[in-house]
Amino acid sequence: MACLLPALAVMALAGCTAPAIPDLKPSVPTTWRNAPASAVPARPDLRDWWQAFDDPALNAVVGRALKGNLTLAGAAERVKAARLLDRHAHDDYLPSLRAATNDVINPDTTASYFIVGFDAMWELPLFGAWQSSARIAQGDLDANEADLQGARVTLIAEVVRRWIDLRSAQQQERILDEILAANREKLHLLEVRERLHLTSPDEVADAQADCAQAEAALADPRQAINASAQQLAALLGQPEPDPQWLQAGAQPRLGHWQLDAVPADLLRTQPQIARAEADVLSALGELGISRADIYPHIGIGTSLQWSVNIAHNHRSRTGEGIFSLGPVIDMPLFDWGQRVARAHAKDHQLKAAVYAYRQAVLQGVADTETALGDLHQSRQREMALGQAVQALDSATASARKRQQLGLASKLQVQDQRIREQQARQSLVAARAARDLAYVALYKALGGAPLPAADADHARTPDAHARSMPTKAAR
Known part of the structure; x- marks a missing residue:
């Protein structure tokens, strides 16, 4: 047994020869260029951000999706498999x-x-093989956990998007029904005027074309309703949509609550960046193993x-x-050159993984900045269209009042009614665009709930490697 003590001492010191963790240092802004100024910056809630719509039905759908989505279930199983393998990362050296x-x-x-x-x-496990094998297993585990969180982020974003599309399309259908009814009433009035020789057949033909176009326009929201409901069902892991989804409901309203400011360190939560960090860790472990293979x-x-x-x-x-x-x-003899070449190749692959990580950070910044800009511009558009609807609503009320006083005709009222409904249709589209920009922002930030089992999961095989993402994201 005494002869084993020197070997054990060498093994204890061998972990120090593993390759050093690369210095990532991504370029991350301290402030967001497109974030609106705010006296008191708001701390965004990445866990329950969709509740800002104050829609209980939407909250229930998101909860069901997190429990029933099949893609998410598959990603969770892959994480469980990676955790099992991570616990036995050193078994080859037993x-x-x-x-x-x-x-x-x-x-x-x-x-x-x-x-x-x-x-x-x-x-x-000499020459860093012990630590490198742990890094490979930990990198695979981190990659699967990042994929799981990415699946959560994508799932919630898609569910909220489909819900917004569904409710917005239902409102569009209701408004288009109003426009069609107004056009039919206008056509009826023009046909009466034509029989009294008070208008030309051309005006009647134009009114008939307007009716046909208004009826044809109904196909788009109806198709969107069907597609959105069916996609929601697929996201929830069920073959058919719930019947209550097909009943018209109110459009989600973000209201005046919105993200006022975003600290740059929130990019750490983005699954794409976490996946890139895991790839760096795996590449680092593979480099260590390839270097250890050079020696006896x-x-x-x-x-x-x-x-x-x-x-x-x-x-x-x-x-x-x-x-x-x-x-x-x-001891490698005739294949020693091949092993050296493999080690150099792994070194280049590690550099490539570092570049990919930095690019993921840059893309995360770009996506967030774009979403912030879209959210701001869509809010401005919504506000302007809201003012237009209010003005046209007042104009329609005035036209009805003038009609009651005999100062305006029913035809003028219908024309004004059509203009008002068209403005409401644009407002519905603007609200949907703002809501979707809000969804895109939280998807760029990696917003999704993290189950307690994952949040509390300890990662101990490589303490130095696990500190790498935190340092890199600063």
Whole structure:
């Protein structure tokens, strides 16, 4: 046993020879250029951001999706598989034991032996192999956890988007029905005026075309309603949409609540960046293993063989055993150049992973800035169209009042009614655009709930490697 102590000491020091963690240092802004100024910056809620719509039905749909989505369930199973493998990352460097039996017959057939053997082998994880194997397993686990969180982010964003599309399309259908009814009333009035020779047939033909176009326009929201409801069902893991979804409901309203400011460190929560960090960690581990393969593989081997003479021409059976213990060295000779080339290739792959990480950070910044700009512009458009609707609503009320006083005709009222409904249609589209910009912002920030089991999961195989993402994101 004393001969094992030097080997154990070497193994304890070998972890220090693993490749150093690269210095990522991504370029991250301290403030957002497109974020509106605010006296008191708001801290965004990445866990329950969709509740800002104050829509209980939407909240219920999101909750059901998180429980029933099949893609999310598959990603969760892959995380469980990676966690199981992570717990056994060092098993290749534990002592192994093999038992075998054999029979041997002397050439002169004077004796026959039954042999039972036990072989044990313990390869020492030298030259950083121990830490590198842990990094590979941890990188795979981190990558699967990032994919799981990315699936959550995408799922919630898609559910909210489909819900916004569904409710907005239902409002569009209602408004287009109003426009169609107004056009039909206008056509009726013009036909009466034509019979009284108070208008030309051309005006009647134009009114008929307007009715046909208004009726044709109804196809778009109806198609959107059907598609959105069906996609919602697929996201929830069910074959058919709920009947209540197809009943017209109010359009989600974000109101005046919105994200006023975003600290730059929120980019750490973005799954794409977490995935890129995991790829760097895996590439770092693979580089360490490839470098360790350049040097001899050193281990300790032992063998115990026991034989029994079972020849029939012997009245008695005799057994003999032999034991051996010694070092085992596997030294690369003719393939040493290939191993060196493989190590250099892994070094280039690590650099590529670092570049990919930095690009993921830049893309995250770009996506967030774009979403912030879209959210601001869509809010301005919504406000302007809201003022237009209010003005046209007042104009329609005035036209009805003038009609009651005999100062305006029903035809003028219908024209004004059509203009008002068209403005409301544009307002519905503007609200949907603002809501979708809000969804895009939180998807860019990686907004999604993290189950307690994942949040509390300890990651201990490589403390230095686990500190890398935090340092890199600063």
